[in-house]
Amino acid sequence: MDSTQLLKGVLDLAVLAVLAERDGYGYDVVRRLREAGLEDVGDASVYGTLRRLFRAGALTSYVVASDEGPHRKYYGLNDVGRSLLDSSAKTWRSFSNIMNDLLKEVPS
Amino acid sequence: MDSTQLLKGVLDLAVLAVLAERDGYGYDVVRRLREAGLEDVGDASVYGTLRRLFRAGALTSYVVASDEGPHRKYYGLNDVGRSLLDSSAKTWRSFSNIMNDLLKEVPS
């Protein structure tokens, strides 16, 4: 199974969860997701997700100059984003319970 | 969040898990998945998945006449399918752990 396909529909949730902890810019979010265990996320996917969530009105955005490179475009959750995170987390949990139940006969 | 997108990449696993329990034909697999909680799976998705898995060599297939309607094309796991199920289940479990960990700060 390709973990790429597993990410579909979950990357939004993962990005929201990371941003809930603390605001972040694209490059940083990629790093934090990889540290969390999603080692194979492509940077383009994350940037795309951030732009999509922003366009959907779930994120705030502000640019900050950096001492160690180009400017950084920070993103943070607003109310829409927080409630999206909550409802998506619910959907995920229920979905993952269904799957784990389906797999209960499959040995680890 | 759309549960449709969550299914991406997981439907294969769900179908394999259902078939591991017992052989089944398309219509039947749809029913069993819906009973398991995946209420929104489209029938076309399941038929497509079965064909894809069969083409990939993970399933056996045999046609059985039926008393209550058209013939039924049964599918069952072969060795390839079983090992695909095992490895996919592993991937899923590790992935779902990562997500649950990311979401540990998000209240239920």
Added chain:
DNA sequence: GCCACTATTGCGCATTGCGCAGTAGTGTGC
């Protein structure tokens, strides 16, 4: 000056689930 690292954007592709239409067999009610 060249290279590595940081940081973002845009383009086109591949995968895959879905809606919908079509085909077809069986049994029920009128």
Added chain:
DNA sequence: GCACACTACTGCGCAATGCGCAATAGTGGC
């Protein structure tokens, strides 16, 4: 006998989304 519902499968085209790759650009070390 005919419309209808349920069973059962196939094919077509669409939409969403993650990815690879190239391009652009700033900073600092050698």
